[in-house]
Amino acid sequence: MKTAYFLIAGLALATAGAAFAAGSGADDAPAAASQPAAHQLTRAEVQAQVIEARRNGTLIETEADMDIAQTRNQRSR
Numbered sequence: 335m336k337t338a339y340f341l342i343a344g345l346a347l348a349t350a351g352a353a354f355a356a357g358s359g360a361d362d363a364p365a366a367a368s369q370p371a372a373h374q375l376t377r378a379e380v381q382a383q384v385i386e387a388r389r390n391g392t393l394i395e396t397e398a399d400m401d402i403a404q405t406r407n408q409r410s411r
Contacts, residue, residue, distance in 0.1 A: 375383075387393035394400050
């Protein structure tokens, strides 16, 4: 009984390994992953943008901020 169990487990692992190996080619990679970004920001630029967003109130950090932002957006319409 144990032999049959181990045989079935081994076949299952071999089948799973073959399935993964069949899809691991370079042609299977998504197009977005193979193309570089048009413009990459430096860490300092991102930090400056976060500070500016905090100052002008456009940075949404919590659900409460989301509610306030939606309220402001509805008032401006």
